[in-house]
Amino acid sequence: MQIRHATHPDDLALLDSAELKDRFLLGDLFVPGEASLVYSHHDRMILGGAVPLEGAPITLEAPDDLRAEYFLERRELAAVAVGAGGAITVDGTRFELANKDVLYVGRGAREVVFEATGPDSAFFLASATSHTSFPTTLVPLAEALTSETGDKATANERTVYKHLHDEGVRTSQLVLGITALKPGSVWNSMPPHTHDRRTEVYLYMDLPEEHRVQHFMGEPSDLRPLAMKNRDGVISPSWSVHFGAGSTNYSFVWVMAGENQSFADMDQLAVTQLG
Numbered sequence: 001m002q003i004r005h006a007t008h009p010d011d012l013a014l015l016d017s018a019e020l021k022d023r024f025l026l027g028d029l030f031v032p033g034e035a036s037l038v039y040s041h042h043d044r045m046i047l048g049g050a051v052p053l054e055g056a057p058i059t060l061e062a063p064d065d066l067r068a069e070y071f072l073e074r075r076e077l078a079a080v081a082v083g084a085g086g087a088i089t090v091d092g093t094r095f096e097l098a099n100k101d102v103l104y105v106g107r108g109a110r111e112v113v114f115e116a117t118g119p120d121s122a123f124f125l126a127s128a129t130s131h132t133s134f135p136t137t138l139v140p141l142a143e144a145l146t147s148e149t150g151d152k153a154t155a156n157e158r159t160v161y162k163h164l165h166d167e168g169v170r171t172s173q174l175v176l177g178i179t180a181l182k183p184g185s186v187w188n189s190m191p192p193h194t195h196d197r198r199t200e201v202y203l204y205m206d207l208p209e210e211h212r213v214q215h216f217m218g219e220p221s222d223l224r225p226l227a228m229k230n231r232d233g234v235i236s237p238s239w240s241v242h243f244g245a246g247s248t249n250y251s252f253v254w255v256m257a258g259e260n261q262s263f264a265d266m267d268q269l270a271v272t273q274l275g
């Protein structure tokens with residue numbers, strides 16, 4: 001498991017592009033046949049990818065750094081099917097996921113196994129510390145809270161699906177959803193915002209190989225871009241904006257952990273406050 005330390009906003013200006021990627025970009029989470037994990041000291045989130053191959057399930061192990069008997073001893077987990085779907089078995093109970101379905105796994109689950117049910121099975125993993133146990137629950141895309149936002153005229157028309165939120169399945173910290181941009185719309189999270197109470201991670205998906213999303217981070221007055229390809233993730237510390245524009249439309253998973261679970265308490269910024 002890779003360890004990423006926390007970054008003070010004043011340090012951002014000192015980082016060149018390669019160092020910026022080393023700190024914040026999650027670039028190699030989806031390795032065929034493997035589970036890959038990154039431990040961020042921003043709200044102690046663990047981000048990862050699990051790519052089981054047909055006939056070769058992957059069991060989630062507790063990395064040594066956790067000093068835990070099993071991965072979910074002190075943690076909760078969300079697994080998002082970012083590929084064609086697949087199955088996840090939690091302590092003997094098997095859940096089948098289709099594309100954009102989410103499985104919440106509560107603290108205390110001892111065995112989590114990822115299984116391919118066809119080609120392109122891939123799961124994005126996000127975990128936060130948890131001090132109590134909530135039931136493991138499947139949240140299919142069709143059961144997510146859905147809202148339409150943005151506008152065609154400003155190229156940010158999109159559907160926000162909220163899978164894990166404070167009015168739905170109980171979690172300790174995790175708040176998670178998927179946003180899908182409509183064809184012709186390219187800007188996500190516009191107008192932008194921060195939320196100093198929570199770290200947020202974006203995992204870009206449904207982005208054709210020849211396209212990129214330019215993702216912006218940093219304090220509003222001093223933005224830094226990061227070029228994102230399909231299934232790249234990016235860590236946004238609580239002080240950072242997080243928005244981007246693609247060379248085409250795309251989707252992304254967003255997941256937060258921290259002080260509270262209120263989606264609506266973001267500090268909104270006007271476009272004129274940027275840069």
Ligand SMILES: O=C[C@H](O)[C@@H](O)CC(=O)C(=O)O
Nearest residue numbers: 158160179188189190254266
């Ligand atoms: O804090 C909330 C997250 O940044 C996302 O929900 C924003 C988002 O998906 C969007 O507006 O496109």
Ligand SMILES: [Zn+2]
Nearest residue numbers: 193195200242
């Ligand atoms: Zn946000």
